[in-house]
Amino acid sequence: MDHTAVKDHAHAEGTQHPVAIYLWIWLLLFVVSSFSYMVDYFHVQGVLRWTLILIFMIVKAGFIVMIFMHMAWERLALKFAILLPPLALLVLIALMAIEGNYTFLTRLASFVH
Amino acid sequence: MATDVITAGAGAPALEGLAGVSADLAADKQAFPVPWGKLMMWIFLLSDTFIFSCFLTGYMNVRISTTAAWPNVSKVFSLAVGQTEVPLLLIAIMTMVLITSSGTMAMAVNFGYRRNRSVTTSLMLITAGLGACFVGMQAFEWSKLILIEGVRPWGSHLGAPQFGAVFFMVTGFHGLHVSAGVVYLCVIAMRVWNGFYDRKGTYETVEVVGLYWHFVDLVWVFIFALFYLW
Numbered sequence: 001m002d003h004t005a006v007k008d009h010a011h012a013e014g015t016q017h018p019v020a021i022y023l024w025i026w027l028l029l030f031v032v033s034s035f036s037y038m039v040d041y042f043h044v045q046g047v048l049r050w051t052l053i054l055i056f057m058i059v060k061a062g063f064i065v066m067i068f069m070h071m072a073w074e075r076l077a078l079k080f081a082i083l084l085p086p087l088a089l090l091v092l093i094a095l096m097a098i099e100g101n102y103t104f105l106t107r108l109a110s111f112v113h
Numbered sequence: 114m115a116t117d118v119i120t121a122g123a124g125a126p127a128l129e130g131l132a133g134v135s136a137d138l139a140a141d142k143q144a145f146p147v148p149w150g151k152l153m154m155w156i157f158l159l160s161d162t163f164i165f166s167c168f169l170t171g172y173m174n175v176r177i178s179t180t181a182a183w184p185n186v187s188k189v190f191s192l193a194v195g196q197t198e199v200p201l202l203l204i205a206i207m208t209m210v211l212i213t214s215s216g217t218m219a220m221a222v223n224f225g226y227r228r229n230r231s232v233t234t235s236l237m238l239i240t241a242g243l244g245a246c247f248v249g250m251q252a253f254e255w256s257k258l259i260l261i262e263g264v265r266p267w268g269s270h271l272g273a274p275q276f277g278a279v280f281f282m283v284t285g286f287h288g289l290h291v292s293a294g295v296v297y298l299c300v301i302a303m304r305v306w307n308g309f310y311d312r313k314g315t316y317e318t319v320e321v322v323g324l325y326w327h328f329v330d331l332v333w334v335f336i337f338a339l340f341y342l343w
Contacts, residue, residue: 017223019220019223022216022223023216025219026212026213026215026216026219029216030209030212033205033208033209033212033337036342037201037208039342040200040201040341041200041201049342050343053338053342053343056338057334057335057337057338057339060334061331064215064327064330064331065331067219068215068218068219068323069323069328069331070320074147075133075145075146076129076133076134077134077137077138077144078145078147078155080134082155082156082158082159085159086162086163089166092166092167093173096170096171096173096174097173097174097177099174099178100174100175100176100177101177101178103178104177104179104180107178107180108180111180
């Protein structure tokens with residue numbers, strides 16, 4: 001009984017979205033991709049460049065995960081199970097950035113003198 | 114919207130929000146009310162997220178710590194159109210090809226749930242074709258870098274030796290994912306075409322392939338931003 005309910009749910013979920021929503025997201029992904037390409041094409045530099053690149057990256061990733069991968073329509077428990085663990089990576093990124101800077105400074109100190 | 118969520122199996126109404134999370138996790142029932150294959154694909158993709166994140170974090174670390182200048186990526190991957198060098202042109206085209214394939218894949222999933230065999234099959238084959246096209250352009254990019262620019266995993270005259278190592282590892286691993294996805298898509302497309310999922314009674318496998326394919330596109334979003342544009 002549970003099994004058929006799951007099937008019906010999946011079936012209903014798939015048919016609920018009209019094709020239009022995919023076409024819109026597709027178009028938006030094109031637009032945002034060209035924006036990020038423009039950042040390079042027009043030689044935007046420094047903090048503005050990095051901010052724009054990261055914003056466009058997150059917007060695109062959000063569209064793909066939420067709409068194309070249907071995460072927006074999943075139960076909150078599944079969203080938590082899949083989307084929260086990667087947050088641990090922020091710790092790794094922070095540690096490796098600190099480590100990288102330390103290595104860089106050590107190299108400078110031993111190469112230059 | 115999906116208000117007709119599957120309940121505890123007892124017919125009780127499903128709770129929403131945080132109460133729903135604790136009910137889904139704590140109740141004596143299947144925690145995630147989705148098809149098994151789909152859940153396992155999500156968990157596989159989660160583990161793959163960690164693999165690619167480790168690569169990209171390693172890339173960040175070597176790029177911060179190298180004392181040599183990082184090559185001008187925008188120039189390295191430029192293409193000549195007539196007389197002018199357009200920066201990152203090949204990469205921009207590859208990005209657009211992959212986004213287009215994600216769009217056709219999303220439509221394939223949609224038509225799969227409508228049980229439209231021929232449209233689903235053709236959309237999946239178009240997706241696979243675009244993926245093959247992407248891998249072809251990547252092969253072109255690799256051979257250009259190896260044969261003309263002389264980039265090696267251990268060094269190049271362009272600048273920091275870490276550039277080659279990161280480039281071949283990250284894009285190579287992504288390219289392998291795309292190639293595997295093309296094969297996977299072709300296999301499932303064939304099954305859609307010969308009516309396997311009509312006999313099985315559900316087209317959810319098409320959605321599972323879709324998840325994998327969109328993930329490949331998702332990884333490219335991060336590689337494009339962090340490696341090619343940074």
